[in-house]
Amino acid sequence: MRYDLGDLRLFVHVVTEGSITAGARRMLMSLPSASARVRSLERHAGVELLIRERRGVRPTPAGATLLRHARDVLAQTALLEGAVAGYARTSAAPLVLLAGGSAMHRFVPQALVSFLRAHPDVDVTVSECPTPQTVQRLADGAANLGIVLDDEARDRGLRTEPLGDDSLVVIGRAGGVLAGRGTLAYREVAEHPLVGLGTDSSLHRWIAQHVGPPAPAPRYRTLVADLGTVIALAMAGVGLAVVPSRAVAAGTPVEMCALRDSWARRRHLLCWGAGASASPAAVTALAGHLRAAANAGGDEQPDLGAAARSADP
Structure with a gap:
C-alpha cells in the first residue's frame, strides 16, 4: 500500500482535534474535501479508521494503529527534509573568529549562542589564539574578527574598537589570605602558592613576560x-590565582583583589x-553580538582596575 503524506497529516489532525471539521481547519481545507480524503484513506486501508459520533470522531483500533505509525512517518519525514535542506542553502565560507583565553571563557560563548540562533544560515569557525598571531592572521585576511589586547594590536592599520576591560586580578578562598585586602602587588601574590593556566596559554605567557625581579619566582602547585x-x-x-576579572562570574564565593x-x-x-x-553583513552582525555580550559581562564586574589606579602612588 502507498499512503499520501497529506492524507496522513490530515488524519493525525482529525484524530488529535476529535473532529473532521477541526482537522480540515488545521489543514486549511474545506470540510467536504477533508471528508472525501478521509473516506479515500479508509477505502485504501480496506477498514474503517474512525468512529463517527454526534460530537465528533474517535479512532477505531485500526485507526489508532494508523495514527501511531503516521506520527512516526511524519516525524521521520520532517527530519529527512531538514537534513536535505541543509545542503540546498547557498554555499558560503564560515566566518572566522579568533580570541584569547579570557574572552573564550565567558563572553565569546554567549555571543555565539545568540548569533548562531539568530543566523541559522551562517557558520562560524572559532579558535583560541594569542594576540600576536590573531593580529597577523587578521592583517593577512585569514580571519574576519579577532578579540585582542590593546597594547599588542597597535600600528597594524586594522580597524579596531574598545570592547571592554580585561584587567587581571588575584583571587583566593573566601575568608582566606586576601580577606580585607583591596589591592596588592604581584610580588606579594608570588609569595604564596599559586594555581594557573599551562605554560602554553596566553595568560601564562603574559604574566611571565611582564614579571621579573624583584618579584620572587612563583610556585605553581598545578597548571x-x-x-x-x-x-x-x-x-x-x-x-x-591571577585571572582576568571578567572571567569570575558575579557572586562567585572568592576573595578578589586588584x-x-x-x-x-x-x-x-x-x-x-x-x-x-x-558577507560584510554577517561580519557586522557577529561584531554586534560580541559587543553586546562583552558589555553584558562587563556590567557584572566591579571596576577593579579603577581601584588599582587609585591605589597607585
Missing part, C-alpha cells in the same frame, strides 16, 4: 587547561580582518 578549573581550585583554597602592577591593566579590542572573504 591546568582552562580558567574554570583555575577558579575552582582558587575557590577551594589550593592556591591563589593588582597594582601597571601590566595587569588590560583592555580588549574588537579587531576586523583586512579583506577577509565573507
